Each structure stands twice: as C-alpha cells, then as structure tokens.
Amino acid sequence: MTNKISVSIWRGKSDGEYQTYEVELRENQTVLDIVTEVQRQHEPSLAYRFACRVGVCGSCAMTVNGVPRWTCRTHVNQVTKNNSLTIGPLRNLPVIKDLVVDMKPFFKKWQTAGASFTGGKTRHDPVATISSESPGRKAADAGIECINCAVCYSACDVVGWDDSYAGPAALNRIWTLVNDERQVNKRAVLDAAFADGGCGSCHSQGNCTRHCPVELSPSESIAALKRSAFMGLPKTGAVESNKIDTGADRES
Amino acid sequence: MRASLQRHFYVAQRATALLLAPLVVVHLVLIMIAVKNGLTADEILSRTRGNVLWAVFYGLFVVAAAVHAPLGVRNVLREWTPLSQQLVDAFCVFLFLLLLLAGLRAVVAVY
Numbered sequence: 001m002t003n004k005i006s007v008s009i010w011r012g013k014s015d016g017e018y019q020t021y022e023v024e025l026r027e028n029q030t031v032l033d034i035v036t037e038v039q040r041q042h043e044p045s046l047a048y049r050f051a052c053r054v055g056v057c058g059s060c061a062m063t064v065n066g067v068p069r070w071t072c073r074t075h076v077n078q079v080t081k082n083n084s085l086t087i088g089p090l091r092n093l094p095v096i097k098d099l100v101v102d103m104k105p106f107f108k109k110w111q112t113a114g115a116s117f118t119g120g121k122t123r124h125d126p127v128a129t130i131s132s133e134s135p136g137r138k139a140a141d142a143g144i145e146c147i148n149c150a151v152c153y154s155a156c157d158v159v160g161w162d163d164s165y166a167g168p169a170a171l172n173r174i175w176t177l178v179n180d181e182r183q184v185n186k187r188a189v190l191d192a193a194f195a196d197g198g199c200g201s202c203h204s205q206g207n208c209t210r211h212c213p214v215e216l217s218p219s220e221s222i223a224a225l226k227r228s229a230f231m232g233l234p235k236t237g238a239v240e241s242n243k244i245d246t247g248a249d250r251e252s
Numbered sequence: 253m254r255a256s257l258q259r260h261f262y263v264a265q266r267a268t269a270l271l272l273a274p275l276v277v278v279h280l281v282l283i284m285i286a287v288k289n290g291l292t293a294d295e296i297l298s299r300t301r302g303n304v305l306w307a308v309f310y311g312l313f314v315v316a317a318a319v320h321a322p323l324g325v326r327n328v329l330r331e332w333t334p335l336s337q338q339l340v341d342a343f344c345v346f347l348f349l350l351l352l353l354a355g356l357r358a359v360v361a362v363y
Contacts, residue, residue, distance in 0.1 A: 194259035
C-alpha cells in the first residue's frame with residue numbers, strides 16, 4: 001500500500017494549469033491539510049485561503065475532484081479517486097491566484113438582492129424576544145446557519161450562465177429575513193427577491209442543497225420565496241415580549 | 253422596473269400555466285373528435301357560430317396564452333441573449349399584443 005497521494009493543484013489565474021505533487025498520506029488528513037503540506041513542503045508560492053480550520057469561517061472552500069467542498073472538513077479518504085486528488089479554485093468566481101477566488105461578486109450580490117437585515121429599533125429600545133417555537137423563528141432557523149462559504153454559489157449552474165442571478169446564498173438569506181420578526185418592510189424585501197436575477201431565475205436544480213456543507217437547503221428557501229408570491233408573507237408569530245426586565249419597573 | 257411588478261409577472265405566469273393546462277387538454281381532445289369524420293370549415297363554424305360557451309372557452313385560452321407566452325419568452329431572452337432589458341420588454345409587450353389581438357380576432361371571427 002502506497003503512502004503517497006498524487007495531488008493536482010490549480011496554479012495561476014483563470015488561464016493557469018494544474019500542477020501535480022506527490023504528497024505523503026497521513027491518518028485523519030483533510031484536503032486542507034494536503035494543500036497546506038504542498039505549500040509548506042513543495043510550493044511556497046501556492047496561494048490558498050483558510051482561517052478557522054473547523055468548518056465555521058467558510059473561507060477554505062475549493063473544488064475537489066470537480067465538486068465544491070469545504071476543505072477543512074473534507075477528509076482525504078472520502079474523496080480520493082485512484083489515489084489522486086484534483087484541487088481547484090471555486091467555480092463561478094474570478095480566480096485571483098491558484099486556489100484563491102475573488103469573493104466580491106458573491107457578497108456584492110447579497111447587497112444588490114437586498115439580503116441584509118434592517119431593523120426598526122435603536123439601541124435604546126428593548127431587545128425583541130423571539131419565541132423559539134414561533135413559525136418565523138423555526139423557518140429562519142432552517143436557513144440561518146449559512147457560513148458564506150460560496151460552495152452553493154459555485155455549485156449553481158444558473159450562476160454560471162446568468163450574471164444577474166443573485167445565487168442561492170443570498171436568496172436563502174432573504175428567506176430568513178422575511179421570517180425575522182424584527183425585519184422592517186418585509187414586503188419590499190420579498191419584492192426585491194423577485195427582481196430580475198432573483199428567485200424567479202432559479203431552475204430548481206438543487207445543486208446548492210446537494211453541496212451545502214452545513215446541510216442547509218437554499219432550494220427550499222427559494223421555493224418558499226416563490227410560494228410567498230401566491231400565499232403572501234409567511235406568518236412569523238408575535239414577538240413574545242420586547243421588554244427586558246431591568247428591575248426599573250419593580251416596586252421598591 | 254418596479255420590483256413588485258416582477259412578482260406579479262411571476263404570479264401571472266404560474267397562474268396562467270395552471271389555467272392553460274386543462275384548456276389545452278380540452279382543446280386537444282376536441283381536435284381529435286372534430287377531425288374524426290374529416291375537417292371542414294362548415295363543421296367548425298356550425299359548432300362555434302353563436303355558441304357563447306366556445307367563445308368564452310377560446311377567449312380565456314387566448315388571454316391566458318397571451319399572458320403566459322411573452323413572460324416565458326422574456327425569461328428565456330433575458331437569460332440567454334445579450335439583448336438589453338428594454339428591448340426584451342418591448343418585444344414581449346409586442347408579442348403580448350400580437351397574440352391577444354390575433355387570438356381574439358379569430359375567436360370573434362368564428363363566433
């Protein structure tokens with residue numbers, strides 16, 4: 001049994017090419033470990049991006065054997081084919097260098113699609129208390145844990161052919177917003193989701209849901225947004241209480 | 253274009269699809285029955301002349317198709333061609349009017 005693995009890694013910008021390295025196989029090795037080893041032992045100029053190494057920050061996503069994945073939580077033995085690995089940058093985003101893509105278009109589309117929270121209170125108002133049992137909270141819960149890794153964006157074919165498409169992550173975020181009891185002017189948020197390049201552009205192929213590393217379902221969020229066009233805004237449930245007991249109101 | 257209008261377009265396209273599904277089935281079945289003994293203009297006109305039911309049926313069919321088709325074409329053109337949004341919208345308004353007027357003219361002609 002060999003203790004080496006053949007790793008092809010993308011070098012250069014979009015007109016670059018794959019270069020192959022022989023890397024030692026170790027136990028419990030992740031794809032990110034492999035990339036790190038290549039950079040430290042073979043190719044010091046190799047550019048890649050990571051931060052937390054535990055699946056929280058969403059910065060280490062790459063294309064591994066043709067599939068977008070979070071590399072810090074992808075074990076080599078799960079994805080190796082014929083004792084080899086091919087690691088490239090994420091699809092659908094401009095390559096800056098090697099395995100690093102420019103995330104600007106991804107985040108820009110979040111903003112353009114209106115996928116950012118707008119509250120109606122100030123820091124002087126009491127904090128809204130949202131019941132964990134309210135329908136809105138439950139619906140938002142299903143999509144709220146997005147780590148912004150852009151794996152769904154990379155997996156989506158519609159993003160690949162339609163520049164204006166906001167992408168699954170932004171639309172998933174919009175679905176959590178229309179279910180957020182604190183979000184103001186939800187009708188405008190929903191309308192923004194239906195602008196050109198919004199949820200109406202989704203072809204329901206489901207690649208986003210299939211590849212989401214934290215097992216969210218942007219497909220379901222987008223389908224729910226589409227349903228809202230007919231059914232109206234979802235019921236979120238009442239804010240349980242927006243008063244914080246500071247003790248100031250108590251009788252002395 | 254107003255974002256809420258886009259949402260209404262989305263609803264209109266899906267709602268007309270829902271409407272067109274049974275209308276197309278009835279239309280196809282009618283064609284099969286109608287051509288069984290050969291198809292003549294007299295036979296068609298004898299069925300449609302003065303028949304409010306068929307006029308309403310095909311009137312509804314024309315309106316649904318005139319709404320549904322341009323919205324679908326709009327999506328395809330927007331997604332697959334480099335045409336500007338204004339040009340695509342203008343073409344789709346033209347297509348809507350063409351389908352609506354030509355279709356209603358035909359319905360009126362055989363009534």
